[in-house]
Amino acid sequence: MPMPRSRPLLPLSLAVVLLTTPHFATPAGAEVRRCEAGDGTAVFTDQRCAAVGATAAATSTGGTGARLHRSGCARTVQDLMFEVSLAIDARDANHLASVYHWAGMSGRSANAVMDRLGRLVRRPLVDVVPVMAQPLARHAVLGDEPAPRSGPSDDQDSDAAALAAGATRYASHGGFDRRPPVGLRIVQTTDDGITPSETSFQLHEHFGCVWLRG
Secondary structure, three states: OOOOOOOOOOOOOOOHHHHHHOOOOOOOOOEEEEEEOOOOEEEEOOOOOOHOOEEEOOOOOOOOOOOOOOOOOOOOOOHHHHHHHHHOOOOHHHHHOOOEEOOOOOOOHHHHHHHHHHHOOEEEEEEEEOOOOOOOOOHHHOOOOOOOOOOOOOOOHHHHHHHHHHHHHHHHHHOOOOOOEEEEEEEEOOOOOEEEEEEEEEEEEOOOOEEEOO
């Protein structure tokens, strides 16, 4: 089965799409347009849509099966993982760029990131997995390493109450601190289909959406 053809990256003022709010955040004088190619994929460019063989994208109505929120962003980590997988499977760097947080980035840095995304979508995808925060050590949750005392104390009832509260916290956490993911790890192989390759991104929340960063 032939591999899907990669759509060439379009020339942008920053070579990226700046999707940080429901509206595009771009430098003064620059306007990034969201267009739609003939096959229905999103195209981001600072040119007129017609100049790149596309049409102006209609505002999403959030129909059945839509994974992105109508503002054009992933609302959950699961949705972001889906979009990342979809972009890499389609070898679509523009799609992957649409879920990256570009705010505050210089043109040079943005070009470097876009090059990185372009290389990323050319490698076969194995999996996209969440990166979890390091769990708290047992003593940090349970409190079984009390701070040293400055002097003798007979307040054992207070110590017992604190230990019981710590045990409750430990049990309610399943023994660990259940914090949300802090990043995504993209597991791939190189062009030979054998050598493993991993790329990690941080997760960044902005305006109620979850983005790739770093």
